[in-house]
Amino acid sequence: xxxxxxxxxxxxxxxxxxxxxxxxxxxxxxxxxxxxxxxxxxxxxxxxxxxxxxxxxxxxxxxxxxxxxxxxxxxxxxxxxxxxxxxxxxxxxxxxxxxxxxxxxxxxxxxxxxxxxxxxxxxxxxxxxxxxxxxxxxxxxxxxxxxxxxxxxxxxxxxxxxxxxxxxxxxxxxxxxxxxxxxxxxxxxxxxxxxxxxxxxxxxxxxxxxxxxxxxxxxxxxxxxxxxxxxxxxxxxxxxxxxxxxxxxxxxxxxxxxxxxxxxxxxxxxxxxxxxxxxxxxxxxxxxxxxxxxxxxxxxxxxxxxxxx
Numbered sequence: 001x002x003x004x005x006x007x008x009x010x011x012x013x014x015x016x017x018x019x020x021x022x023x024x025x026x027x028x029x030x031x032x033x034x035x036x037x038x039x040x041x042x043x044x045x046x047x048x049x050x051x052x053x054x055x056x057x058x059x060x061x062x063x064x065x066x067x068x069x070x071x072x073x074x075x076x077x078x079x080x081x082x083x084x085x086x087x088x089x090x091x092x093x094x095x096x097x098x099x100x101x102x103x104x105x106x107x108x109x110x111x112x113x114x115x116x117x118x119x120x121x122x123x124x125x126x127x128x129x130x131x132x133x134x135x136x137x138x139x140x141x142x143x144x145x146x147x148x149x150x151x152x153x154x155x156x157x158x159x160x161x162x163x164x165x166x167x168x169x170x171x172x173x174x175x176x177x178x179x180x181x182x183x184x185x186x187x188x189x190x191x192x193x194x195x196x197x198x199x200x201x202x203x204x205x206x207x208x209x210x211x212x213x214x215x216x217x218x219x220x221x222x223x224x225x226x227x228x229x230x231x232x233x234x235x236x237x238x239x240x241x242x243x244x245x246x247x248x249x250x251x252x253x254x255x256x257x258x259x260x261x262x263x264x265x266x267x268x269x270x271x272x273x274x275x276x277x278x279x280x281x282x283x284x285x286x287x288x289x290x291x292x293x294x295x296x297x298x299x300x301x302x303x304x305x306x307x308x309x
Contacts, residue, residue: 038138047071091200096258108175132171180224205282219261229261
């Protein structure tokens with residue numbers, strides 16, 4: 001049984017999916033690129049450590065273990081650097097769109113969304129298993145050549161397959177037990193970004209103008225990291241509801257820019273000519289918080305206000 005918050009998120013996701021999730025194809029494209037990069041680096045010989053046969057690679061040449069390790073560390077550092085630069089401009093965009101671990105969480109949700117159809121549910125399980133297997137294989141290829149499966153001893157094969165199976169089981173547990181709780185409490189990259197992220201120039205924008213928010217709560221319910229998308233420029237209570245200074249969470253540092261709240265807002269919002277939904281992707285300089293629009297309007301209409309002059 002999923003926690004109540006996860007059940008509520010899946011319920012709103014189901015409503016969004018029925019209307020057509022706008023970002024689904026784009027998310028698949030971005031996550032596919034992430035996987036292709038993870039696979040291409042070791043398979044091409046750009047860098048790899050082979051703990052089985054010693055066929056370590058760096059810049060497509062065979063090298064010793066130390067040089068191979070340096071290459072792997074450098075490769076990981078470059079990947080992290082790219083995601084960090086992206087983080088500066090668009091916040092934790094990689095977490096919401098390109099992180100394979102986060103995408104596994106969504107695959108588990110896809111199974112929940114398909115619960116009314118056994119065939120569709122089985123297909124979602126197969127799709128999830130295929131993705132998890134590919135992701136785990138891509139990570140293992142950085143450390144062992146695939147040739148171990150057809151050239152290695154039975155012991156080497158059993159060890160390799162055993163590690164693969166154990167990691168796949170961890171992926172299954174993540175998809176159906178931990179989900180975005182891992183991103184919230186454990187993920188080292190997420191925890192790091194949480195402390196270094198300030199307000200990036202591009203992100204989720206809330207504005208009451210030209211149409212007021214009706215406070216339906218769909219955006220908060222669907223948010224995978226349990227924040228209020230309308231208040232991303234503010235500090236929020238901790239995951240346990242604590243308001244102690246050490247437990248407060250800053251909205252922009254928590255938001256993974258996944259766009260789920262934007263899709264939920266578009267589902268609820270009745271669009272009129274010349275108007276835009278209260279939540280959207282945009283420049284954060286245009287961000288307001290609930291009440292600002294109403295306060296400003298009240299001020300301008302008050303005869304005693306200086307703004308009325």
